[in-house]
Amino acid sequence: MIGISSRVDDVVSFYRALEESDRPRAYFEFVDVEGWVDEGARALYETVEHEGELIAIRQIELPSAGGVHRYSWRRMEDAFGGLTDEPIDPHEDPVKPIPREAFVEVWNSLPHEV
Template sequence: MGDAEHGVVHAIACPESLRCPAAAARPRPPDFRHANEEGGLWYIEAVPDRGELIVLNQAELTAAGQLRRYSWEHLEDQLGGWTDQAIDPAQDPLEAIPAGELQRVWTR
């Protein structure tokens, strides 16, 4: 029997984010921004994986100026939630943003 049949859970390999000490020396991938249908902006920290982007952190700045933050530490609230789907850049165009812009929005 394989591990899955025994209910064994394996650790996931460390993602290429700043939170991962093994990846600290690697160049950081760009962060992204995407306008939503309601006139707000999504700010996204993601890492590439097999042609898609896996979201690590996302912040929504609404058209009314409200900030909502989502990550593995805060998955959802009554207004929205962290995406559980990979982003396909070919289907969901994202704008690369300058280093530090996501952090500036996240900490405002």
């Protein structure tokens, strides 16, 4: 029987392999202008293509009330949320492309996980 921890390890390994790959990256920003979850909140995504879908490998959440949460294979989730497990579809999702530098600047300005 496969335990929960081995399945979690498989998921972490999957995202780690994608992040460490040399696949081209695409970057996106979502702004919650409709108030779906948190009006004014932003999310930034670094994605790679896998089997025809754009998979988020790093994600930054910027709640409207302040604060910041970042997710990757190193920290898949916390009490506030987690790395999306849904592909990013720029044709269907309300996201816009952003330059790599915009994502990296915010990512690098955050404290590293412990």
